[in-house]
Amino acid sequence: MYEILERRRLVPNLHLLRVRAPETARACRPGQFIMVMIGPDGERVPLSIADWDAVEGSVTAVFLIVGTSTQKLARLRAGDRLHVCAGPLGKPSEIAGFGTVLLVAGCYGIAALYPAARALRQAGNRLVLLADVKAGHLLYWEDRYRNLCDRIVVASRDPGAPFQEFASHAVSNVAAKEASLGRVLVSGCAYLLAAVSEATRPLGLRTIVSLNPIMVDGTGMCGACRCSIGGNTRFACVDGPDFDGHQVDWPELFRRRAAYLDDEVRSLCRFEKESLP
Amino acid sequence: MTDEKKPCDPSDRDRIRVEYDRDWRRELRRSMTPKDRIRIPRQPMPQRDAFTRGRDFAEVNLGLSPEAARSEARRCLDCAAPGCISGCPVAIDIPTFIKQIERGEFAAAGRTLKTTNSLPAVCGRVCPQETQCESVCNLKRAAGVPVAIGHLERFAADFERSAASAPCCRPDPGAVKVAVVGSGPAGLTAAGELARKGYAVTVFEALHEAGGVLAYGIPEFRLPKEVLRAEVECLRGLGVEMRLNFIVGRTATLDQLRDEGFRAFFIGTGAGLPNFMKIPGENLVGVYSANEYLTRVNLMRARDFPAVDTPVPRARRAAVIGGGNVALDSVRTARRLGAEPAMIIYRRSRQEMPARIEEIKHAEEEGVEILLLTAPVCYKGDEKGRLRSMVCLRMELGAPDSSGRRRPVPIPGSEFEIEIDLAVVAVGQSPNPLLFECQPELRRGRWGTIEVEENTLAASAPGVFAGGDIVRGGATVILAMGDARRAAAGIEAYLREEHDS
Known part of the structure; x- marks a missing residue:
């Protein structure tokens, strides 16, 4: 059992979860994920690692409420216990001196890219954050990024905001102003990953995406998370989750992610019926 | 290293001889002539009828009654030169436990099993006895029908379990620490053997339940969870510590565990990486690896969805590719979840099917269709x-090909299309590479397996031993257990030598 140290809403629908898992906390590297299970009847849910504290023995993740499991997760409080918190899983992100790195992040990805940003900064890179949010009030962790990034651009759909567009549209503008852009890192919803990859393809910018297919065990044992990368089948849990965005078969990823849509809706209806007063 | 008939250790041989010469055994042998014993018919395994069992996940076989077990035990000739023991990869003293059943000493029979087999209730259910102990039973030569050793093993193990006489002991505070990586058949066996030798054993398991393939792969209609849990509890009773949700290679490396004081390692991480056939359409929604399909249903209990949160497709028409036990488990699972038809697609003929005969028989009784000499070319969506x-x-x-089996050759122009909405690929697994990323010094074989020294199962790094599918690439529960037993002996020898020097 893994004690929850903190669970709070960051912005609507996005929650922060800090769990005591000392062994995992000691081993975390940027770009990896944990597998959590609420109770013995729960799903194994992969969550990107947003931060860790080896001294406190804690791991932090930020998640979006999408289905039953994340609904349940969002109702837990400090002191509650998770049945499973295993990890870290996946290959760590590549950290090196790339010159300037553009971080494109949306949704939970703003938190998920934070460890990579910290490590890239330490490795001497200039960092630009392009955050994609539906509206300005959905941005979080700006303060954390301000300490790391040389430039922060927010693409929101607020009326009157400087970039009234999606990050994928803004990306070429931002890139044009950066002389030595060596790499683009993208984390967030699958559509953001795909759209940014398509936007950087004509620019010839190396774009690394953190893929988020459906998983079951997360250790390479089941193959649920397989995706086509440059025509070869890869398991996101052990070969990734970071892949070259220009090599990903996006339509296949979208289809596989939607495999359980009907079941997810069924489960959620049941959960809401049961949990409503 | 497949299927070898290892002569048992000298120590095993002595132990078996001592038991054979005991007075009660002599008396029992004299109490009935071999001729009369041969005349007793083999006891059938009582089972639930195919119609009802094909709709739920409760166990198919019900187990022998005490009377039936004693009658079956009477068939055993208690040979001076028994073949059965050499057919058992963990060298169970088979005649002794059978004769204990004949005398009605069921708990003693269970204890006999446990001296060399840490998981007898599992083996009594999932071992392919027909190709092992029962294939070399002298009664098979004499009368054509061997003693039902597997059924008797299950009987004695179940009796011992229900008697709940779990010994409780703790290793000495100063005991040498040994780490076992993976809690499948190999890992649990190694843990049991090492604990009995007095080591402080910790088992590291990546998933949230101990048992490996026994927990995620083998369905409950063949191996109920409670049977597995009881065997694991029994190991805990021996002082074995289970550390679940711990991924060796990610949560900690072997070197980090060494720093924590572990002096030797047994790696039994199995073949946890499903093979696909690399044919078009394999990534369509509805094509599963057997590992995923079975994990969802067994480990995550998706058959109870939406009462549990993990879903599994309720297929109308299901096809399972492969002819082994995993394929049979998958197709019978699909059948129980309502598939009609539920088909096996196998590229060779029935004789070459690697599955246990009993599983094939049960599957057909439950309405599974078996399409032989058929291979998939592509999937359409x-x-x-x-x-x-x-x-x-x-x-x-x-x-015949290198495996000695006749190679299937496609008949040109024989393509045909089958409408299905679920395909389960059960064409084998490869070793899971996760551990190797942090231990590149481990020498690996052609198929990504760990290379080990033949007798001690020592790998190329000091103090590291390995067995089961991570060495063999894909075999059976009992062969993995046989490896684990030898590796445990290897570890003991290694630690003694290390201590002396």
């Missing part, structure tokens, strides 16, 4: 990327 059909090719058998 609808505009949403969901599986709609598969195209297959008829095969014929040609000359």
Whole structure:
């Protein structure tokens, strides 16, 4: 059992979860994920690692409420216990001196890219954050990024905001102003990953995406998370989750992610019926 | 290293001889002539009828009654030179436990099993006895029908379990620490053996339940969870510590565990990386690896969805590719979840099917269709990327291949299409590479397996031993357990030598 140290809403629908898992906390590297299970009847849910504290023995993740499991997760409080918190899983992100790195992040990805940003900064890179949010009030962790990034651009759909567009549209503008852009890192919803990859393809910018297919065990044992990368089948849990965005078969990823849509809706209806007063 | 008939250790041989010469055994042998014993018919295994069992996940076989077990035990001739023991990869003293059953000493029979087999209730259910102990039973030669050793093993193990006489002991505070990586059949056996030798054993398991393939792979209608849990509890009773949700290679490396004080390692991480066939359409929604399909249903209990949170497709028409036990487990699972038809697609003929004979028989009774000499060519989907059909090719058998089995050759122009909405690929697994990323010094074989020294199962790094599918690439529960037993002996020898020097 893994004690929850903190669970709070960051912005609507996005929650922060800090769990005591000392062994995992000691081993975390940027770009990896944990597998959590609420109770013995729960799903194994992969969550990107947003931060860790080896001294406190804690791991932090930020998640979006999408289905039953994340609904349940969002109702837990400090002191509650998770049945499973295993990890870290996946290959760590590549950290090196790339010159300037553009971080494109949306949704939970703003938190998920934070460890990579910290490590890239330490490795001497200039960092630009392009955050994609539906509206300005959905941005979080700006303060954390301000300490790391040389430039922060927010693409929101607020009326009157400087970039009234999606990050994928803004990306070429931002890139044009950066002389030595060596790499683009993208984390967030699958559509953001795909759209940014398509936007950087004509620019010839190396774009690394953190893929988020459906998983079951997360250790390479089941193959649920397989995706086509440059025509070869890869398991996101052990070969990734970071892949070259220009090599990903996006339509296949979208289809596989939607495999359980009907079941997810069924489960959620049941959960809401049961949990409503 | 497949299927070898290892003569048992000298120590095993002495122990077996001592038991054979005991007075009660002599008396029992004299109490009935071999002729009369041969005349007793083999006791059938009582089972639930195919119609009811095909709709739930409760166990198919019900187990022998005490009377039936004693009658079956009477068939055993208690040979001076028994074949059965050499057919058992963990060298169970088979005649002794059978004769204990004949005398009605069921708990003693269970203890006899446990001296060399840490998981007898599992083996009594999932071992292919027909190709092992029972294939070399002298009664088979004499009368054509061997003693039902597997059924008796299950009987004695179940009796011992229900008697709940779990010994409780703790290793000495100063005991040498040994780490076992993976809690499948190999890992649990190694843990049991090492604990009995007095080591402080910790088992590291990546998933949230101990048992490995016994927990995620083998369905409950063949191996109920409670049976597995009881065997694991029994190991805990021996002082074995289970550390679940711990991924060696990610949560900690072997070197970090060494720093924590572990002096030797047994690696039994199995073949946890499913093979696909690399044919078009394999990534369509509705095509599963057997590992995923079985994990969802067994480990995550998706058959109870939406009462549990993990879903599994309720297929209308299901095809399972492969002819081994995993394929049979998958197709019978699909059948229980309502598939009609539920088909096996196998490229060779029935004789070459590697599955246990009993599983094939049970599957057919439950209405599973078996399409032999058939191989998939590609899968086709609808505009949403969901599986709609598969195209297959008829095969014929040609000359024998390296495995000694006749190689299937496609018949040109024999393509045909089957409408399906679930395909489960059960064509074997490869070793899971996760551990190797942090231990590149471990020398690896051609198929990504760990290379080990033949007798001690020592790997190329000091103090590291390995066995089961991570060495063999894909075998059976009992062969993995046999490896684990030898590796435990290897570890003991290694630690003694290390201590002396």
